[in-house]
Amino acid sequence: MVAYANPSPALPSPSHPMANPGYGKRPAGDEDPHADPDFAHLSPREAEIAVFVDHLDDGHAMGHKVLAAQHPRYGQQAMRTSLSRLAEAGHLRWIREHITVEDNTMRWVTRTYWSRTRRSEAWWEEFARERKGRIVPGDLRPGLARTDEPELPEPEPDPQSESAPQPESGTSYRTLAGIREADPRMRLSESDCRSLASLAGEWLSRGATPQDITRAVTEGLPTTVNNPGGLARNRLENKMPPKKAKIRQKAAPRRARVTRAVMCCMSCDADELTTTIKGGMCPDCRAEYEAAVAAEEAGQLDAGYVPDTFLADPDAHAVYSWVDVPRRAAEVRAAGGLRPRTERAL
Secondary structure, eight states, X not given: OOOOSSOOSOOOOTTOOBOSTTOSEEEOOOOOXXXXXXXXXXXXXXXXXXXXXXXXXXXXXXXXXXXHHHOSSOOHHHHHHXXXXXXXXXXXXXXXXXXXXXXXXXXXXXXXXXXSSOOOHHHHHHHHHHTTTOEEESOOOOSSSOOOSOOOOOOOOOTTOTTXXXXXXXXXXXXXXXXXXXXXXXXXXXXXXXXHHHHHHHHHHTTXXXXXXXXXXXXXXXXXXXXXXXXXXXXXXXXXXXXXXXXOOOOOOOEEEEEEEEEEOTTTOOBTTTSOOBTTBOHHHHHHHHHHHHHHHTTOSOTTOOOGGGSSSGGGSOOOSSSOHHHHHHHHHHHTTOOOOOOOOO
């Protein structure tokens, strides 16, 4: 574990989710020794988040949504802006690697690289070039989309019964219903218990006890809990214990070789084959980032703001901030001579 004389008040918990195998935090290597001034050039918020990220183990999920869910002080928008600032400062880059596996199949994968030591744009460009020819695991998932986010379990029937009875009769439901007795702040409704029963059932199928579930849902609660069902779901998903290992002979891992590596945008997955990537961002995403920073510095943007594009049903929600960030970003793009941005699928 990293040691600092003045550590961040918020550090990762042991239950911080791992990304899909082969993804998540990856060290750039060749680091300077740990020291208190490592992040002295950053603002207090970015320095705190940098220490948080620096304490993550290799392979821990680095998506801004996961980090916001795990960090007690900052929401998704604040985390997203801070990661952009860390990239601009030279600590983060997203690199797309084209790999050829031993069976001659080929694919693109996107990796997240972290450097505690501040790096220049030229250093990162050379780092990407040096990735060519490297040997990497051959079982990485293909595709242009990131696979940094951890997988959540698919809903399954309550494992306590073969005849799939009503949830109320299962151990999962009874465990959830009993949580209110352990802590009155977590008064889960009947509807909450029904909708969360499959998650609790997955915990039980992985060897957890009802006491483990209760502890995970009630430990370290804030003074007031306004949405017990939502908080319980968040904790059951993010603290999910690992699946029981299956005893079987493992096949020899396949290997692959990196045949090309290019910088890609941290926000939209565009890469330097189709646009300019500077500071880890394409021009369009940089315009949005600069608009968000300007709004935040002017006190017009809530640090817990969640952009509409992150919501399951954007049209059904009210405005979440005092400023229209997409409109401000459009103005920044226009001032920089960039064409209006078209909607893209997330």
